[in-house]
Amino acid sequence: MPETNPPLLKVLSSLDEIPSADWDSLANPGYPPILHEQAGWIDSPEMTQPEINQLPDSTPQGTSFNPMLSHAFLQALEESGCVGWDAGWIPQHLYWEENGKPVAAVPTYAKSHSQGEYVFDHAWADALERVGGDYYPKLQSSIPFTPVPGRRLLISPDVNRAKAVKVLTSGLMELTNRIEGSSAHLTFLTEQEWKELGDQGFLLRTDQQFHWDNNTYANFDEFLNALSSRKRKSIRKERKTALEHDIEVEWITGPDLSEAHWDAFYEFYKDTSSRKWGSPYLNRKFFSLLGERLADHTLLIMAKREGRYIAGALNMIGSDTLYGRNWGCVEDHPCLHFEICYYQAIEFAIAKGLKRVEAGAQGTHKLARGYMPNLTYSAHWIANPSLRNAVAHYLDQERQAVLYEQEILSSHGPFRQQDT
Incomplete structure (x- = not known):
C-alpha cells in the first residue's frame, strides 16, 4: 500500500535555516560537528589530527570527514556572498527530517550559468537554446567552485538507503520542474551514488583527476x-x-x-x-x-x-x-x-x-x-526528451574514451613497475 504520509522535503534558501549539527550529522556522520560561538553555538572540545584519524572506527563504513561538505564551509560561501542571487548560485538545499531528526539532504543550487562547476555542459546548453529552449535555470548539486569528489546524497546511516535515494531523486526532479529548469546535475559524487542515480534514470558521465x-x-x-x-x-x-x-x-x-x-x-x-x-x-x-x-x-x-x-x-x-x-x-x-x-x-x-x-x-x-x-563521476537528469537522448548517446561514447585514456595514462605512470 502507498504511504499515507509521504516524506516531506524542505527547500532551504540558506543553511542558516537549520542547526549546523543537523547538517553535519548527514554530511560527515560519526564526526563531531564544527561549531563556533558566532551563532550562539557551544565550542566542541579541540581534537588533534591523530584523534580525528581514529574516528572512522566509530563512523558508518566507508565514510570519512570532508571539510568542504560541512555546514561551516558551505555557510561561509553563503555568508560571504560568493554564492547567492548576485553570483548566480542560489541555495536551494533539499532537506528531509522526520520527528525533528535529520534524515537526508542534498547541497543544491539553482543556477543561471555553468561557471565554477568543472564538469562542462556548455554544449548541451547551446544545443537546447539553438532550437528555442531555455537551458537556464538548472539545478546543480555540488560544492561551489570546488571540484572535489565526495558524497552528494547526504543520507543518514540510520534510514533505508534505497528509499532515501528514491525520495531525494524525486525531490530533485520536482524542484527542477518548480523552478522551470531544464535539468538537474550532481557532480563529483561517489561511484556508489553514481550507480544509484543511474538506476533512477539519470544520465551517467565520467572524467578523471590525478x-x-x-x-x-x-x-x-x-x-x-x-x-x-x-x-x-x-x-x-x-x-x-x-x-x-x-x-x-x-x-x-x-x-x-x-x-x-x-x-x-x-x-x-x-x-x-x-x-x-x-x-x-x-x-x-x-x-x-x-x-x-x-x-x-x-x-x-x-x-x-x-x-x-x-x-x-x-x-x-x-x-x-x-x-x-x-x-x-x-x-x-x-x-x-x-x-x-x-x-x-x-x-x-x-x-x-x-x-x-x-x-x-x-x-x-x-x-x-x-x-x-582516478575516475570522477557525475549524474544528470534532463527534462527535454530530445536533448536527453542526444546527451545519452554522447555520454556512451565519452565514457569509453575516458576509460581508454585512463588505461593509457596509468600504463605510463612514474612508478618502477609502470616504467616502460
Missing part, C-alpha cells in the same frame, strides 16, 4: 625510491630548482593562520583567477571566514623570499585526505608551482599520516609527479 596515494611511506625519499630512476632524478632536480634564490616554504594551519596570511594568499588567488576566469569566484571575506571557522582543517603552503610571501597554495585537511584547492603567485620561479602544490602536499600527507592527496581538476602533468589518474 590523486597521489600514500603507500605508508615513512618520508618523501621513500616515496621517491618507489619511482623509476629517471623520474626520481627529475623530481629531485625540480625541487632544487624551485627553491633557488633563497626561497623558503612554510606550512601554516590552525591558530597560526592570520589575516596577514590571508591578505597575501588572496593576492595570489586573484592573480590566478584573473588569468583563468577573468574575475575571482571567491572574495576576501570568504577566506577570513574559512580561517575563523575551519582553521584546523585548513593548510596554507606558502613560499617566502627576502621576508615576503611570493606564492602559496590553499589545501583543506580531511580525516584521510589532503585536498589541494587554489594556487597563485606574484613572482614567477621555475618549478615553484610543482613544489608548493604537489611535493609539499605529499610531504605534509606523509607527515600527518593521510592516505592521499587530491590535487584538483585536470592536469596530465601531475602524472610524472606521482599523481595517478
Whole structure:
C-alpha cells in the first residue's frame, strides 16, 4: 500500500535555516560537528589530527570527514556572498527530517550559468537554446567552485538507503520542474551514488583527476625510491630548482593562520583567477571566514623570499585526505608551482599520516609527479526528451574514451613497475 504520509522535503534558501549539527550529522556522520560561538553555538572540545584519524572506527563504513561538505564551509560561501542571487548560485538545499531528526539532504543550487562547476555542459546548453529552449535555470548539486569528489546524497546511516535515494531523486526532479529548469546535475559524487542515480534514470558521465596515494611511506625519499630512476632524478632536480634564490616554504594551519596570511594568499588567488576566469569566484571575506571557522582543517603552503610571501597554495585537511584547492603567485620561479602544490602536499600527507592527496581538476602533468589518474563521476537528469537522448548517446561514447585514456595514462605512470 502507498504511504499515507509521504516524506516531506524542505527547500532551504540558506543553511542558516537549520542547526549546523543537523547538517553535519548527514554530511560527515560519526564526526563531531564544527561549531563556533558566532551563532550562539557551544565550542566542541579541540581534537588533534591523530584523534580525528581514529574516528572512522566509530563512523558508518566507508565514510570519512570532508571539510568542504560541512555546514561551516558551505555557510561561509553563503555568508560571504560568493554564492547567492548576485553570483548566480542560489541555495536551494533539499532537506528531509522526520520527528525533528535529520534524515537526508542534498547541497543544491539553482543556477543561471555553468561557471565554477568543472564538469562542462556548455554544449548541451547551446544545443537546447539553438532550437528555442531555455537551458537556464538548472539545478546543480555540488560544492561551489570546488571540484572535489565526495558524497552528494547526504543520507543518514540510520534510514533505508534505497528509499532515501528514491525520495531525494524525486525531490530533485520536482524542484527542477518548480523552478522551470531544464535539468538537474550532481557532480563529483561517489561511484556508489553514481550507480544509484543511474538506476533512477539519470544520465551517467565520467572524467578523471590525478590523486597521489600514500603507500605508508615513512618520508618523501621513500616515496621517491618507489619511482623509476629517471623520474626520481627529475623530481629531485625540480625541487632544487624551485627553491633557488633563497626561497623558503612554510606550512601554516590552525591558530597560526592570520589575516596577514590571508591578505597575501588572496593576492595570489586573484592573480590566478584573473588569468583563468577573468574575475575571482571567491572574495576576501570568504577566506577570513574559512580561517575563523575551519582553521584546523585548513593548510596554507606558502613560499617566502627576502621576508615576503611570493606564492602559496590553499589545501583543506580531511580525516584521510589532503585536498589541494587554489594556487597563485606574484613572482614567477621555475618549478615553484610543482613544489608548493604537489611535493609539499605529499610531504605534509606523509607527515600527518593521510592516505592521499587530491590535487584538483585536470592536469596530465601531475602524472610524472606521482599523481595517478582516478575516475570522477557525475549524474544528470534532463527534462527535454530530445536533448536527453542526444546527451545519452554522447555520454556512451565519452565514457569509453575516458576509460581508454585512463588505461593509457596509468600504463605510463612514474612508478618502477609502470616504467616502460
